[in-house]
Amino acid sequence: MPRPKLAFLTDLVQAITGTERIGRKSAPPDENATRKALARPAPERLAAACEVLMGRIGDAARVAVAEQALAAYAELDATGKRGFFDLLRDHFDADPTLIRRAFAAYDAAPSAATLVPLFDAVEPPRQTLLRRLNTAPGATRKLVDMRADLLIAMRNDASLRPLDADFAHLFASWFNRGFLRMERIDWSTPASVLEKIMAYESVHPMQGWEDLRRRLDPADRRVYAFFHPATGDEPLIFVEVALTRDTPDRIAPILTAPVAPEAEEATTAVFYSINNTLAGLKGVSFGNFLIKQVVAELAAELPALRRFVTLSPAPDFAAWLASGEDARGPALAKRLAVDGWQNDTAEAARLKPEVEALAARYLTGARNRSGAPRDPVARFHLGNGAAAWRVNWPADLSEGALTRGHGLMVNYLYEPAAIEAQHEAFVRDGTIATGAPLAAALTR
Amino acid sequence: MPRPKLAFLTDLVQAITGTERIGRKSAPPDENATRKALARPAPERLAAACEVLMGRIGDAARVAVAEQALAAYAELDATGKRGFFDLLRDHFDADPTLIRRAFAAYDAAPSAATLVPLFDAVEPPRQTLLRRLNTAPGATRKLVDMRADLLIAMRNDASLRPLDADFAHLFASWFNRGFLRMERIDWSTPASVLEKIMAYESVHPMQGWEDLRRRLDPADRRVYAFFHPATGDEPLIFVEVALTRDTPDRIAPILTAPVAPEAEEATTAVFYSINNTLAGLKGVSFGNFLIKQVVAELAAELPALRRFVTLSPAPDFAAWLASGEDARGPALAKRLAVDGWQNDTAEAARLKPEVEALAARYLTGARNRSGAPRDPVARFHLGNGAAAWRVNWPADLSEGALTRGHGLMVNYLYEPAAIEAQHEAFVRDGTIATGAPLAAALTR
Amino acid sequence: MPRPKLAFLTDLVQAITGTERIGRKSAPPDENATRKALARPAPERLAAACEVLMGRIGDAARVAVAEQALAAYAELDATGKRGFFDLLRDHFDADPTLIRRAFAAYDAAPSAATLVPLFDAVEPPRQTLLRRLNTAPGATRKLVDMRADLLIAMRNDASLRPLDADFAHLFASWFNRGFLRMERIDWSTPASVLEKIMAYESVHPMQGWEDLRRRLDPADRRVYAFFHPATGDEPLIFVEVALTRDTPDRIAPILTAPVAPEAEEATTAVFYSINNTLAGLKGVSFGNFLIKQVVAELAAELPALRRFVTLSPAPDFAAWLASGEDARGPALAKRLAVDGWQNDTAEAARLKPEVEALAARYLTGARNRSGAPRDPVARFHLGNGAAAWRVNWPADLSEGALTRGHGLMVNYLYEPAAIEAQHEAFVRDGTIATGAPLAAALTR
């Protein structure tokens, strides 16, 4: 994306602040020039607006320019976005000369005082630019979506990673846990929020409004979400909970035939679906906070609850089995691949011990390159301090679950008194806390 | 502040997460040790909690530890705070070795990619620490107050400035204009907010609830404030507006005897008091945004309004007169210092042309060391793009106004169509836009 | 329904107030007796509770007893309800002896003063009973449903009419227009309200959530409803509005393919569906108030609107045609009954003038026994002061509309300046205001 010329910049500022004009309208200096400025292609307008935002413009006018910049961005196609990301990376990068100069001063006398100018030199100007873009109304949501575009563009081009680091850095501040607000989602929630819940549910997709209602209206169901003031009624993450009397070993009864016990009689809260919503917030972790707060809320409201447990998928189990990392895996994978056991109780009963034994091994033994558990869901819950409580098979006969995990599901247990110690052991040396049922499966 | 030992850290974490324990209580490993940990002096607990926050603790447990840290900070006296600031500056500073290593790599091949690790090395760990402290409930407000403490400590010790830079950097992100919410303050506002408005009003202090009511309840009065989601019902800045038919030339009628015209008939909105509230937010500018948004709101609601103007103090006028920077100043200052003209109409009439002539010179000519206008209120409004419209004398006979400005007040005009150009000219070369009345006073 | 005995009454009160017990539980005097009281059949408990409510019970305990009475009512089947209505009519009727005595006194000296005791004697005790039942939480809604039951029971038994008069009398007070709150229904309305809108829409039934959304979310659509504080989130009546540039002559484009013009450009507000919701509120009129308030709200929000018009069904047109009241009717009815013109443009074009001519006659000439317009929708809108503007054929090809009105629809025009005069003329001598198009159709 080429850098804009000065005359155009001036015209653009006049066009924007003349149009947007606080309160009253009045003719801008040269209507013709400003009209032309606004008619230029979106990439040019965007580049120019960014230039202006980094310049000597008044704080208040900045809001209008930031709005124009984001509007221009919204007109870009993939190529245009890619051009803009390149511009951000290259043109709004830190200046090596300034960095070298500041480093020299720091190097000569390292101190908190000499660090400040070095920090200022090292912080890429695009961070400031993003902060200024964020002054426009509704900008935060648009910047989150901009990063989602960036994540897509990055798949083919690692050179954009430094730019992503800037987004991640800013979002960690903006989406600080202290700014989040937890809310219960129920049948009196506005429809505009509910349809988002429906659209974002990807663990156990919903079939429509009646399905949605079944998950949040009955007395034994709860849905909670985090919201951020700058992204309005957009849920950032939500968790679906069923209140039961036992730790469930399959998903179907929860999804399809809820025999609602009185919530007061439930002893177990089952977290059976957790969904992040905005792709652009990748890496900004909310899930642990949400689970903790939901546990606290439910414990306070329903003193009879004694157990907080998940019913989670094992999305990498099928690939691991097939990989042959465990010698018995491929043969078992073949038998599971044959349709039939789903409707053949005897065959399923024969398979069950072996599947669960290997599932237990998979959860406790399979590691990724960093040495963490291979299963991403396991990484999340164990990293939160939960224990791998029990493997359940067959537990989910939906197509996706069969393909990715042969129908396996796992209960992770959140035992409040043990969470911190288990978390620390997991982080320190990878120790995985296991429940008695899972330990038993391991011995098979 | 000395750094804490490991055993104490472990005990402290257990004490905190054992106490706070999600949902249910259960006995921590060694009650005695943890009790002792919580009984240690506040500085020790604070230092230990910070250490823990930077360590391998679970995200969720972090909230509890952050809460403890802020609670311990609240127990500190000035010396304790000073010790904590030193600790932040020195112990949570960036590591020169890491910086040098990252710089070497960058220096060898400067690029956005090599900049990322350098940025990470240069960002002081205390920024991360402050972000983690900010996960506790209500933390943002406490961190703002912590910076207010820091600003006081800095008065005698410039070595704390780097630490302040970190606060300023974080607050600029957290208090981004996009996160602020403007609200009208009126007689149906909760009393808990109103008493804060009363307490924070320092331009024209209020005498109590009846005075407050006179400023926000009548149809010709408005008060607007900015709020931030993380600081709840704490107004961050507020502006008081009177709707009139003329540009006022003195404050008393506005404060004391409002003959309310119907708001619909008003042609002029007078901003007669703007107050920032939290000392810890120094340097985070809200005023320009607030004024712009209030102008937009009033213009939309009351189409008859044609003029947006301030009635502002001139807090440095007396000092400037006395300084002799203008040769006629000291003599005039002496005549003004003699009590009497306040009640002597003839004398006041004699003084008026001279005072206003010098006031006009003061506003347009007096500069501080940076070359900006000497008067801080002028700097603010001119920097926002307003014009210095008229000087008014005598306009405020309250004691403070007499002492600091000999009773002078200034109207700054916010002419929407002219704001941006005036702002740019002011920033570019210090050009001060003046109104016809002020220009006339200059020629006297 | 037999009247309950005293011992049972005492036991019942103890059972109820012992169970419900303010704040704390404590054993009631004789647990066995009270348990038995609560185990009696619902009709007995209901009769007993009513007896107690009319007796010497404390105001606060009344709430608990009223709650029990309504709970017992909810258990009744049709026969049980019928029994209860008989009880209300006969047992809680006014006392002839008291009436005669009070009348004698009044008759001797008619005055406002002697009227008071007569009024008290004449007011049936069941009105007091209903008012006392209404102290229970949620009672108002339950009493409205009770009257809906009564209306059903009345179909076969005119002897219940006096009882209905009491309900109507009370509801007129309780649902006074001053207590209603108009709210806009849109996509941010709670789902629990939206599903009621969907269920209650009977003029043009909705096919599901997407259909609902099409009627309230686009910029050119509006839905408004009245709510009453005592019936919570239950809409009492709602009206659906489309904002258009022309007076529409058929319903399909409005229901199915909304090409949304910007609401700001619309010149016409079309009220295309008005629905009362609670059968038990029959005769309590809200529609006129709602239409008036919606007109006022839209006119204030969208100054470009110049026309407020309905697109309404003509539900009795088919029956009137067939009746032969107009000699040409039966022949035309026969031709319309033959399927075919719906898909035969030429035939429809041939039929159109004749259908519209007879439709115009039907609207302006056909009367019911009371001399009012035969068409109930015409009665409503003309009674509100609207004009019969235009007949449109074919305008609605849905099955119900074909059956009842051969697909005819009518525009009634609400011309604000003319409403009052038209209303008065209509009430005074039945004068029907007509629009030019309808007048033209009359001359055919």
Added chain:
Amino acid sequence: MPRPKLAFLTDLVQAITGTERIGRKSAPPDENATRKALARPAPERLAAACEVLMGRIGDAARVAVAEQALAAYAELDATGKRGFFDLLRDHFDADPTLIRRAFAAYDAAPSAATLVPLFDAVEPPRQTLLRRLNTAPGATRKLVDMRADLLIAMRNDASLRPLDADFAHLFASWFNRGFLRMERIDWSTPASVLEKIMAYESVHPMQGWEDLRRRLDPADRRVYAFFHPATGDEPLIFVEVALTRDTPDRIAPILTAPVAPEAEEATTAVFYSINNTLAGLKGVSFGNFLIKQVVAELAAELPALRRFVTLSPAPDFAAWLASGEDARGPALAKRLAVDGWQNDTAEAARLKPEVEALAARYLTGARNRSGAPRDPVARFHLGNGAAAWRVNWPADLSEGALTRGHGLMVNYLYEPAAIEAQHEAFVRDGTIATGAPLAAALTR
């Protein structure tokens, strides 16, 4: 108030509906005539508007006419109001001819069916008129104030009592307990509501905002109020509560020096002030419902509470003592009238047993003409089912309390398990439940 003529009526309707005109303005038929109509004296306009309201006007136009009527009423002075009340009583009275005719039919065949027309004939048209006035925005509050005016006018003229019966009858329906909403009043309540609480508190008047704050902000204080949807933010009744560890025996510590225990440790809820607010709602009882609901709310929130007790004045004790109904009274009254015991501990100690003994007699023995307790506060609480628990002397040294009750205060105990039985015994035969301390005082 003379009845208006027809031409004037027509002009008035045109003036009102032409002015108010739904949505758009358009010239009314004869501007001159309508202008004149609106310029007529308020009594004429009011009488005319009432006439119109009872006539053939459209439901929607009625709202505008009702509004005009209430506006005209607001212009009346005491004489004008009196004239209007006479008009209501005489002109909008029931018609004896219709009554006689309806009675004859009823008398011939008394039944629920013949009762309906009799009821309609007997209900004074002014009830319908008041219901129609109530359709105007904000009308309910204005009608409540109208009745307050009526109550004043009635002091000198019993002939208005029948009119008052109509108001009372309607208000009992409109202010049905089912329509009331209880809300906690605290420091986050809008100032506009708080100032009403301050103004209406007459039991222990407040000295200003700080005093108000002391009564509702500390953790050991609560204020609750009832609101009605049609009277908006006007509290109808409110109760002030202190949470303590003992049953208090004097008011000063509660009002002046609250040493707030944590609310959680309190065992006793003390209702120390109950205030009705709107004079026009006289006879519509809310207090019993409010107390019951507050007890329920507090019991649920603070399980440690075991005791719900009042600290109440005895406003008629001084008059009773002086009356000599008890032979020892006058002498004691004389000793109490001598200033001095307030500051003379020994004298107060000597007086205490005798005062308390007579106070106990006063509460349990003194009756009014109807046989109910002479003390109005006792009537209220005993009628609610409370017990007279203890007499406390000296308990309130404020001037009013000394004058009316020699400083006596009474604790009434609300024992949930006993309320209903005590209420019934009190209503049945006047039995007064007493606490052990009061019983002991009786024996002295």
